[in-house]
Amino acid sequence: MKKRLFSLASLLLFGVFATAQQVEFEEFDLDNGLHVILHQDNSAPVVITSVMYDVGGKDYEPNRTGFAHFFEHLLFEGTQNIGRGEWFTIVSSNGGSNNANTSQDRTYYFEVFPSNNLELGLWMESERLMHPIINQIGVETQNEVVKEEKRLRMDNAPYGGFLSAIGENLFKVHPYKEKLIGEMEDLDAATLEEFQAYFKKYYVPSNAVLVIAGDIDKAKTKKMVKDYFGPIAKGKKPVRNFGNEVPITETIKAKYYDDNIQIPAIITAYRTPGFKTRESYVLDMISSYLSGGKSSVLYKKLVDEKKMALQAQAINLGQVDYNIFAILALPLGDVSLNTLIDEMDEEIVKIQNELISERDYQKLKNQFENQYVSSNASISGIAENLATNYLLKGDVNLINSEIEIYRTITREEIRDVAKKYLSKNQRLELEYLPSKDKQ
Structure with missing residues (x-):
């Protein structure tokens, strides 16, 4: 995602430590398998709600590369309760900022809000997981967005092919050999049903961790987490078997x-x-x-x-x-x-x-x-x-x-x-x- 900076961006730097300090945290699991981590820091009136999913560029079917990165964009399209194109407006109008990013191993979404908007952040992330709208309009829109990103960051950028050139030559079996952004012909050929199936497979509570950090009250936060995320269906945690690479013995x-x-x-x-x-x-x-x-x-x-x-x-x-x-x-x-x-x-x-x-x-x-x-x-x-x-x-x-x-x-x-x-x-x-x- 392109970075979007809003009024609270500067407050991300609050809490700088002069020396390394212990980071205190509390963990618990919901019945549906979602792991939750809380970190309380009341030094500034800021809170971050974030969800990391165990899905990345390495997770694809044959001839269907780039789905993880595509979903990083697609899941900002809207939900049953958040209109198409309204996500960023809701965040910015409530004094917040948000972003997402994808690696070969995971996808990460987050919102930063004034701490009095913690519930809004939790609701939005629960909406992304429970009620996303994955339709043809959104797929076609984000397909063009991803193509433009590829043109900007890879096709027309000096040395933009470094990592993909290394990956395709260094790996023979493991899916790290494919570009994180994927092949555009794979995204073009994918059906709406394939995108919906991908979401159903990887975007389940047992395949994610929710982290809430900042100016929070733990007891109230736990209740909100259970209220918003507890009703989400459990789903099955994906099973992977990528196989092992043969050691390189010759240059x-x-x-x-x-x-x-x-x-x-x-x-x-x-x-x-x-x-x-x-x-x-x-x-x-x-x-x-x-x-x-x-x-x-x-x-x-x-x-x-x-x-x-x-x-x-x-x-x-x-x-x-x-x-x-x-x-x-x-x-x-x-x-x-x-x-x-x-x-x-x-x-x-x-x-x-x-x-x-x-x-x-x-x-x-x-x-x-x-x-x-x-x-x-x-x-x-x-x-x-x-x-x-x-x-x-x-x-x-x-x-x-x-x-x-x-x-x-x-x-x-x-x-x-x-x-x-x-x-x-x-x-x-x-x-x-x-x-x-x-x-």
């Missing part, structure tokens, strides 16, 4: 052409364990060591000192089933892509064979302390973290304990994980190139 070489660029890029990408594993946390630290700011190893070497690259970056894209660890660089002048690969690999080999310095190690731990504090520095950040930790990571209290994982990672672990997962024969080498007529 995959691929090329991707982008009509919107003039400067090529080189990407090395590795398929690594999902973000619930300790190894994923170690890879977070490795990516930050390589490119966490202008003083990081890759940026300092390739951009500042050797002036071989316009940009250099490492990312550890966290996902439930498999992460993507990728390193990329854009050459400066006549520097070849092969030269950049050699320079990037040199730093990986150092990590694999030497312990990073104690100074760099302490710097990394400080970075993650700061990131942890920042991620819980607003009501909206806390709400999304609570939802993610419950639904995707299986442990709500990670909101308090996750920092301890980073604190206990050793320099030896950094070396050993790099050696285990970042070898040349375990990766994709992707040349991301201008269209042939621009070369």
Whole structure:
């Protein structure tokens, strides 16, 4: 969804902590399987109502990609009690803001209101789940919206195909190989009945978590939750069996052409364990060591000192089933892509064979302390973290304990994980190139 900012947007920043503090929360389940998490913070008159559904880009039928992202748009069309096109008007006219977003693993909806409009937020989210109107008019309208988004963010955006190019080459079996936004021909070919069936399958209470955070009275909030969400039919929690990817044992070489660029890029990408594993946390630290700011190893070497690259970056894209660890660089002048690969690999080999310095190690731990504090520095950040930790990571209290994982990672672990997962024969080498007529 495009971001929509209303009068309360600035209040999302309330509640900033100078140091990491325990986030208190309370959990309970409704009879229909909906899991509910409450976080009370009366420091500002703001409340967020949010629902995260266990459905994402990876959830599709053959030749029907992109449904999860499509529903992120479609479920703002209206309900039996909210007229078509009225959703955003209701929110803004009551001093609120709202948004939604989709990943390969989940879809997340939320409203931020003055706390005296908590009941309105709960009613609207219960309406989305209980009484949505999924008809041909809405499908056709949002089909055009999604196509425009694809044109804006992928087809006409420089380097807009990065992730899809990596995914389609790094995965052979798992549905992470498909674009999150999907293929437009799949959406065009889908029937109204298929969209309705998708909603019925994935949008059920047992496949979701409701998080309410902010200036609330817990007893009153619990009653409202039961009143608005309790009557919703339970439904069946979806069962998935995606299968496992065969380990990569030989370098995959691929090329991707982008009509919107003039400067090529080189990407090395590795398929690594999902973000619930300790190894994923170690890879977070490795990516930050390589490119966490202008003083990081890759940026300092390739951009500042050797002036071989316009940009250099490492990312550890966290996902439930498999992460993507990728390193990329854009050459400066006549520097070849092969030269950049050699320079990037040199730093990986150092990590694999030497312990990073104690100074760099302490710097990394400080970075993650700061990131942890920042991620819980607003009501909206806390709400999304609570939802993610419950639904995707299986442990709500990670909101308090996750920092301890980073604190206990050793320099030896950094070396050993790099050696285990970042070898040349375990990766994709992707040349991301201008269209042939621009070369």
